[in-house]
Amino acid sequence: MKANSNSKVTLYACLILLSLPPLWGCGSDDDAQPTQTPTNTPTVTPTKTPTNAPQLAGNYELWHWDSSLTESNPLDRKYCAGHWQTIDATHKLVWVDEMVVLDTDTNGNYRFWRVASCSANGQDPLQPELGHGQEPTLRSTNPIVYLEGDALLAIHDGYKYTTWHINRTPDETSVSIDTVLDSGGSVVYDTDTLVYLGGGNVLQWRPTWAGSFVIFKYDYEPPTTGTQFTRDAVVVMGNWTKIDASHSLTFMGLNPQEDVVLDVDLSGNYRFWHYNRSITGQGDPLDRVIRSGTWSDINSEDGIVYLPSEKLLVVQ
16 A cells, blocks of 8 residues: 555554554654664563464475466476374474475474475475474474574564574584574564565564554674664565465565465465565555465465475475
8 A cells, every 4th residue: 555545544554553562653753763672572462373373283295386387286296295203283394495494393392304305105305304402482383484694583482583593514414503693672473474585574464463564674694683673674564455364375485587475275275476575665565466276185274385496395
């Protein structure tokens, strides 16, 4: 939406933002300077945990997807399928660049896995283990996204954030978490949906709060301690009515032709949106549908993990 084009919508968006720590003004005072990013957790908390968190049961499928989106079904062939014994509904899987996946549980026990090739059912696409450890900020119940530059961002303990450095050996046979690159307070809550959109852009989405979303520019190059998620870092903000809490969103990488976000609902209806990163202010960066359809066995309750080389890991 454009500023001042609809006073009622603008007023409603302002009322939502006023429930957050006071980083933005509303109405004619929109250009006022922001206050300092809060370090204490606000008393206002969301009324409902988003329902689109991956519900992993340990059944996996590794698919090839057509990044040109010219095929009638973008998932044009399945590499393998099977069942894990050590990854279940309490785990979260996060792609962390190259061919590595972070696997973490509710206690913050984590493992790094290499993504292996598979061509037959029962072959495990996550092996071997590259490293493991325990870190409370990396619980699977927290929003966790991989940034560029070997940085892993986690929102935890209310409105706190920590960005960890991922250390890899040159041959990438060992991967670990070693030092804190950045930490502080933020306006992102630990029950928000967080999606990294490449190029330093981080999406904060609250579908149960009138579909409100904000895209922040995250400066992942140190030193940046405590200066993220401020008003000056906002790229675009608004409210989605076309995507609700029954949907899941997955960024499909920085493609040569265009940036793509996969949107799937509970019934398996999917849309590949064009992500227009040039849209700023108050607008809708998901500006057009590139391809849509319905999948019979994949929906928003599945864990959907983008992988490079046109691969999509689906965990059910």
